[in-house]
Amino acid sequence: MLFKDTDHFFVTGASSGIGLAIGQAIIKNGGIVVGVARDEKKLIDAYSDSVYSNHFFAEPRDLSCDIDQLQRWVIEISNKYGKLKALVLCAGIRYTKPLKAISYEASLKLFNLNYFSEIQLIKAFSSRVVSCDDDPNIVVMSSIVALNSNMGLCDYGASKAALLNSVKSLALELASRIRVNAILPGFVDTDMIQKWQGSHYEEFKNSINNHYPLGIGKPEYIADACLFLLSDKARWITGTGMIVDGGASLLNA
Template identity: 35%
Template sequence: MSDANVVNGVNDANAPRSTHTVRSAPVGLLTGKVLFLTGASRGIGAAAARLFAAEGASVVLAARGTDALDRVVKEIRADGGVADAVALDLADPASIRAAVGHVENLHGRLDGAFNNGAAIQRPGPLDTTSDEDVDTQFAVNFRSHWTAMNAEAALMRRGGGGAIVNTSSIGSRRANPALPAYGAMKRALNSLTETAAVSWAADRIRVNGITPGGTATEMIEAWEAATPGVVERINASTPLGRMAEPREIAEVAAWLLSDRASWVTGAIVPVDGGAGA
């Protein structure tokens, strides 16, 4: 059961991965928007940061890996974009609130948020999943979104509304024997996303989720090392026959954050190459 955060980037040139390359010209989809992204130092988050900036947004990137964040920020600025970085520990609610506060200090408002950061579970069956794994999954893959969404929504209300996109997982939609705690928290995130969409509709805040399937990003290498054959199984179970590139996932998030998705809220959108069909 792979997704954007379970499979976060393949650096090994010999590792199996998608060979598909996305080439789309920017169209100003997010022009003038201030966007906050978590898990933005690598994989889907970094791809989203580059894409959102190219589409005209001012982006504030958050993650624990500040060196990697700074590299992405420099790339975006070198291409003429507006980007800043802030350190973030998703397991610490105070750190999350401070990061959103940093966005307010920089820009005075928040138009959209891509809550993409997550923690991987040690792969293994339900009866060998440790209490520590469950606690980490709860703190990072569920509670962090609860905290972030509330802080983001509070800032968005002051600006008249906004949009939030949460990265869930294809593994949230069905039994997840290899990653049981991860799948459970991601399914809970789907429920939270839908509830927030209904609760905050009157505030003009749209809330949606995406459920990526196998994506060629860094953590797939670690998962493949721990469980050889994972990549082959992902490709075989995906009707399009390959894993996604990170930008292909980011493209869907960009659309959901844009005004072109103005009538979409409470949706949990599959982005899985047909694997969940």
């Protein structure tokens, strides 16, 4: 087992895709997950199998609202369950829009979830009242789109680039106690991509496969990378942006 049965992991976006695969992998490796998403039933159902249910606690919340209250909420959570071992930030939204279709409201909504809420959660976790003393650490989900030009992904790409850059600053600022790392996934087969592509999804997957030397991603591939960063096997790694993309970015280099 990578983790102790007293290690509590706070995982956002824990009901679907990458966050779900990470939550389940943490439990299989001995840890306890406090999972966050808006839809409580979906969250609970996702961990209803007895392998997971005794090691999972649901804390439903819309992270894009009342962002100034997030710090107080995280302190309440650590009082309720115990100090947290790690923060894994996977909740995110994505849209593809040309510049002429981008409204300030839509940009703000996306940045509220993909960036501003994450900074407040990290701020809360940085307190000794919230995080444990045994290699506490943070993993955030950036994206390879943070590094490349992408038609229609002005807001989404900027939010992921902002996150990646923050990780580097925060890793320095928190180095005396807390490791901070980012994962940059390529295309991973999840609800996010299915919703985005709609009826073109299968066609899209076939076309994108040519751009992925190791094939399109599965959530489990990201979970494996995340487990490594969360574990003490990564004890000398902080401030990194780990690309996990089946070699896709090699073709864009």
